[in-house]
Amino acid sequence: MLSVADAERIILAAVAPLTEVEGVHLPDATGRILATAVKSQLDFPHWDNSAMDGYAVRFEDVADCAEDNPQALEVIEEIAAGQPPEKTLQSGQAARIFTGAMVPSGADTIVMQENTIREGDRVQVLKSPKALGEFVRHRGRFYQAGTPLLNPGIRLGAAEIAVLAAAQCNLIKVIRQPRVAILSTGSELVAPEQPLKPGQIVDSNQYALAAFLEQLGIEALRLGIVADEPQVLRQNIREALQWGDVVLSTGGVSVGDYDYIEGILQELGGEVLVQSVAIKPGKPLTMARFAKLRSLYFGLPGNPVSALVTAWRFVQPALLKLSGLSQGWQPQFVEAITELALPAAPSRETYIWGQVKIHEGRFYFNCAGGSFSSGNLVNLAQTNACAVIPVGSPGIAAGERLSLLLLSF
Ligand SMILES: Nc1nc2c(c(=O)[nH]1)N[C@H]1C(S)=C(S)[C@@H](COP(=O)(O)OP(=O)(O)OC[C@H]3O[C@@H](n4cnc5c(N)ncnc54)[C@H](O)[C@@H]3O)O[C@H]1N2
Numbered sequence: 060m061l062s063v064a065d066a067e068r069i070i071l072a073a074v075a076p077l078t079e080v081e082g083v084h085l086p087d088a089t090g091r092i093l094a095t096a097v098k099s100q101l102d103f104p105h106w107d108n109s110a111m112d113g114y115a116v117r118f119e120d121v122a123d124c125a126e127d128n129p130q131a132l133e134v135i136e137e138i139a140a141g142q143p144p145e146k147t148l149q150s151g152q153a154a155r156i157f158t159g160a161m162v163p164s165g166a167d168t169i170v171m172q173e174n175t176i177r178e179g180d181r182v183q184v185l186k187s188p189k190a191l192g193e194f195v196r197h198r199g200r201f202y203q204a205g206t207p208l209l210n211p212g213i214r215l216g217a218a219e220i221a222v223l224a225a226a227q228c229n230l231i232k233v234i235r236q237p238r239v240a241i242l243s244t245g246s247e248l249v250a251p252e253q254p255l256k257p258g259q260i261v262d263s264n265q266y267a268l269a270a271f272l273e274q275l276g277i278e279a280l281r282l283g284i285v286a287d288e289p290q291v292l293r294q295n296i297r298e299a300l301q302w303g304d305v306v307l308s309t310g311g312v313s314v315g316d317y318d319y320i321e322g323i324l325q326e327l328g329g330e331v332l333v334q335s336v337a338i339k340p341g342k343p344l345t346m347a348r349f350a351k352l353r354s355l356y357f358g359l360p361g362n363p364v365s366a367l368v369t370a371w372r373f374v375q376p377a378l379l380k381l382s383g384l385s386q387g388w389q390p391q392f393v394e395a396i397t398e399l400a401l402p403a404a405p406s407r408e409t410y411i412w413g414q415v416k417i418h419e420g421r422f423y424f425n426c427a428g429g430s431f432s433s434g435n436l437v438n439l440a441q442t443n444a445c446a447v448i449p450v451g452s453p454g455i456a457a458g459e460r461l462s463l464l465l466l467s468f
Pocket residue numbers: 243244245247248260261262263264265309310311312313314315318340341342343359360361362363365433
């Protein structure tokens with residue numbers, strides 16, 4: 060049985076980030092991973108412009124003015140944003156200007172409107188600017204044309220999409236999305252919409268995994284429920300591996316008579332890298348690499364909580380690394396204070412699900428109510444973090460610090 064740390068290392072080492080590139084239009088680029096550096100032929104700002112509504116002036120004209128010593132200037136034109144100036148400012152002159160408008164030649168400083176009094180075609184400046192260039196946003200101050208604007212390997216969110224739009228990048232090169240197939244193994248399973256006969260179990264894992272993937276920005280190929288019949292399972296798994304970069308199944312990975320997954324992976328030529336892990340829940344986690352197909356198989360345990368906890372702990376970083384993210388794909392742990400006492404972990408690293416909150420700048424963890432069983436998915440609702448209890452820990456008292464795996468925060 061591997062330790063959690065060793066299993067993580069083996070799994071993540073087996074992941075080769077995707078490199079294939081595709082083009083998407085800007086409105087479709089949200090959530091995608093940038094494949095190549097983006098440069099712009101434009102400086103940012105594109106030209107000297109005003110940061111305030113006020114007057115464009117020559118600093119030397121107003122360097123010494125004050126309320127009891129105002130400086131009168133002649134207003135020679137009005138420049139709105141989007142409108143190029145027509146005149147060149149001479150000494151003793153000002154131009155009415157608005158935020159974002161181009162600074163006219165001859166001017167070097169902006170005086171904000173609040174420090175002026177307008178009198179017809181003249182303006183009185185009541186306060187001298189702090190420095191030459193005050194409230195001028197100079198061309199190229201934020202970014203110089205031709206240098207990298209966005210680096211590859213980043214996920215495109217609202218901020219990056221704004222940058223791309225401003226740089227007029229309409230077609231973006233992104234890394235293709237991972238292909239992930241999911242299947243639920245188990246002859247006892249029925250879909251949520253089917254009537255339940257005695258002894259049957261509703262296939263919640265398929266839905267949980269599809270939602271888990273969707274939250275990572277991946278649309279899963281849902282292969283449905285596959286019965287515990289070796290021939291049928293083998294055929295489904297073979298096809299899934301041919302199509303996908305990653306195949307996730309649940310169930311059939313323990314030691315029962317109907318637990319066929321590991322044997323099938325070996326028959327299909329997979330290199331089984333993980334067979335069991337000292338983690339609770341999730342001990343029978345199985346992972347295999349199919350080098351020729353360039354695909355990975357995760358056989359997650361069938362118990363609903365075991366399936367999700369192992370997905371959060373191992374599959375999530377693997378998929379984020381696969382997606383081409385250059386950083387931030389590793390699992391995120393923070394130090395937190397537990398509100399309630401947590402149990403001992405004699406032999407397996409134990410994950411206790413619950414909720415994390417920030418209070419006065421600190422993380423606080425509240426474990427879920429109800430019973431902690433890998434078969435109880437009811438108290439999994441609203442989980443956004445898992446407390447990690449290290450192997451050999453006698454338990455963690457209320458008010459003590461612990462390490463927390465952040466899920467979505
Ligand atoms: N003798 C032993 N028995 C078990 C061991 C062990 O070490 N020795 N390990 C236990 C642990 S820990 C886990 S976790 C489970 C994992 O079992 P499998 O991965 O083989 O899963 P199944 O046997 O197929 O199912 C277990 C349980 O989960 C339910 N299930 C399965 N699929 C779904 C689904 N898609 N949606 C909802 N629920 C599902 C299934 O009906 C069973 O109740 O093994 C222990 N046994």
